[in-house]
Amino acid sequence: MSFVIDAGARIGSVHLRVSQLERSIAFYREVVGLQVLERGEGTAALGVSGGSAPLLHLREIPNAAPLPRRSGAGLYHFALLVPDRRALGLALRNLLASGIHVGHSDHLVSEALYISDPDNNGIEIYRDRPREEWKRDANGNIVMGLEPIDREDLLAEAGDAPWEGLPAGTTMGHIHLHVTELPTTEHFYTDVLGFELVAQMADSALFIAAGGYHHHIGLNVWAGIGAPLIPETAPGLAYFQIVLPTEEAQMALFARLQAASVPLRTDRGTIIVRDPSGIEIRLAVQGST
Template sequence: MSNEIAARTSIGTVQLRVSQLQQSLEFYQSVVGLRLLSQDRTSAELGVPDSERPLLRLIEIANAVPRPRRSGAGLYHAALLLPDRRSLGLALRNLIASGIHVGQSDHLVSEALYISDPDNNGIEIYRDRPRHEWQWDANGHVRMAVDPIDWDGLLAEAGDAPWNGLPAGTTVGHIHLHVTELPTTEHFYVDVLGFNLVAHMADSAMFISAGGYHHHIGLNVWAGVGATLTPDTAPGLDYFEIALPDEEAQMAVFARLQAASVPLRTNQGTVIVHDPSGIQIHIVVRGSA
C-alpha cells in the first residue's frame, strides 16, 4: 500500500467560528462574493453558483471577543481559488470599492489577494497560473515568491464587466495554518497523512500538497513556536475538511492514522482527527455536487 495520499485530494468545507453571524454574512456576501446556501439561528453555509456544496460554514459563538491575528495556532487564511484571471480582477475591483484593506502577492504559481473578515479570520482570493508555467527544482520543490502583483493588469482584465459575486467553479484551493512547531507537524501531515512536501520558507513555514499541486496546506510558526491553539470560545478555525476521492483512499489514510496511534473517531463516514497543534480535521469522501 502506498503511503502517499490520493492525487485527487482537495480541501473541502472550512468551518469558521464568528462573533456575529449577521455581520459576517454581510461581509462574506457583499465583500467576498459568496452566496448564501442555508442559514439557521446560529449558523450558515456559503458557496457559489451551480453547486450546493458549501465552501465556508459559519458558526456563531456566544460572547466571543475577536483576537488579534497571529495570536495562536489555528487559521492563517482559507484560500478561495477562482477559475480565471478575469474573475480575480473583478473580485479585486469589488474589494477596492468596499474600502477594505487588501494585501496582495504574486507567488509565481498564482496571483493572490488577502483580506480579513470582521473577526480577523484571514481569507485569500487567488487564481492559479497554468501548471505548465510552474517551475520545480531537482528536489521536487515548487518555486514560489512574494513579488508585487500586477494590480493594474488585473483591473484591466475586469474591464467594465459587472461583478456578480464569485463565479461557478470557485473552490477552497488551499488552507494555511499557524501551528505550534514544524517537526511534529511535518511528521503528521507528510509521514502519516501522506502529503508531499513541496516548498519551505526558511525554517518558519512549509507547504504540502497532493497530486503535484503547488500546495493544499501551508503550515507556519509565525504565531510563535509553542503557540497554543486558539480556544473554541474565540473566533477562528473550527475545523477543515480534507476531501478524498473515494472510500479506498479514505481507508488508506485511516489505516496510517491507526498505525501511527493517532487518536481518532468516526461520525457518519467522516474520520475526525486533530493535528499536533490541536487543529481539528475532518477526513471525508467527496461526493458529487
C-alpha cells in the same frame, strides 16, 4: 516517505466560529462574493452558484471577542480559488470599492489577494497560473515567489463587466495554518497522512500537497513556536475538511492513523482527527460532504 495520499485529495469546506453572524454574512456576501446557501440557528453555509457544496460554514459564538492576528495555533488563512484571471480582477475591483485593506502577491504559480473578515480570520482569493508555467528548483521543489501584483493590469482584465460575486467553479483551493512547531507537524501531515512536501521557507513554513499541486496546506510558526491553540470560545477555525475521492482512499488514511496510534473518532462516514497543534481535521469522501 513510503505512503502517498491519493492524488485526488483536496481541501473541502472550512468551518469558522464568528462573533456576529449577521455581520459576517453581510461581509462574505457583499465583500467576498459568496452566497448564502443554507441558514440555521446561529449558523450559515456559504458557497457559489452552480449547485456546488458549501465552501464555508459559519457558527456564531455569542459575545466572543475577536483576537488579534497571529494569536495562536489555528487559521492563518483559507484560500478561495477562482477559475480565471478575469474573475480575480473583478474580485479586486470589488474589494477596493469596499474600502478594506487588500494585500496582494504574485507567487509565480498564482496571483493572490489577501483580506481579513470582521473577526480577523484571514482570507485569500487567488487564481492559478497553468501548471506548465510552474518552475522547480534543483531539489524538485516548486518555486514560489512574493512579488507584487500588477494591480492595474489585473483590474484591466476585468474590463467593465459587472460584479456578480465569485463565479461558479470557485473552489476551496488551500488552507494555511499557524501551528505550534514544525517537526512533529511535518511528520503528521507527510509521514502519516501522506501529503508531499513541495516547498518550504527556511525553518518557518512548509507547503504540502497531493497530486503535484503547489500546495493544499501551508504550515507556519509565525504565531510563535509553542503557540497554544486558539480557544473554542473565540472566533477562529473550528475545523476543515480534507476530501478524498473514494472510500478506499479514506480507509487507507484510517489505517495509517491507526498504525500511528493517532486518536480518532468517526461520525457518519467521516473520520475526525486532530493534528499535533490540536487543529481538527475531518476526512470525508467526495459526494458525502
